[in-house]
Amino acid sequence: MDLTSIRVVSWDVDGTLYSVQRMRWQLLFLLLKRMTPTRGLRSIRELMALRQFRMIMERARTSDEALPAAVEQAHRKSLLEMEHRWYGRAIQRIGPRPGVVDLLAFLAAQGLTQVILSDYESDYKLASLGLQDRFQSVYAGESLGFIKPSPRGLQRIADDFKIPPAHLLHIGDRAETDGVAARAAGCPSLILGRDFRDFHFLTRQFRSGQ
Secondary structure, eight states: OOOTTOOEEEEOOBTTTBOHHHHHHHHHHHHHHTOSTTTHHHHHHHHHHHHHHHHHHHHHTTOOSOOOOOSOHHHHHHHHHHHIIIIIHHHHHHOSOTTHHHHHHHHHHTTOEEEEEESSOOHHHHHHHTOTTSOSEEEEHHHHTOOTTOTHHHHHHHHHTTOOGGGEEEEESOIIIIIHHHHHHTOOEEEBTTTBSOHHHHHHHHHHTO
């Protein structure tokens, strides 16, 4: 992989910077710890509310139109507090995928700007991973009004940094969302599980292309 034409690297978060499968096991562990007469029912209700919001967002992927107001602002603030309480703790327990920190450092050493493009608000997730200072900007599709596979998020990044889309590399984990969005925007992409098997491997490939 040759990075000579790349000026900005955008990263997906969920499933890319950390393992969603491992996070779900941690959620189960946290739920079992909270299964007491006083907290058990509330915990189940909170996780169901979070699941319902994610289902709304997933349904929105079928349309390339602007996202509808999925939830009222006050309710979304409440959901974010729940996400921080559940997802944030679970993500903190598992940490980043192996090799992610090394690749971030390598790309930074090449002078590349790195940003986040996630469908969801991600500041608390980055803090839980200890990566909050690694990115120049954080873009959330739910705030922009479009989520992947819409290319508008990547187009926004290219416009903000005043670069052609071909100079923006997107790293994600879902070919049907990250890959499709990048292709539609005219950006190169690297998809975990399709284009590379792990981040240590990807860093070695970048080094060999120097």
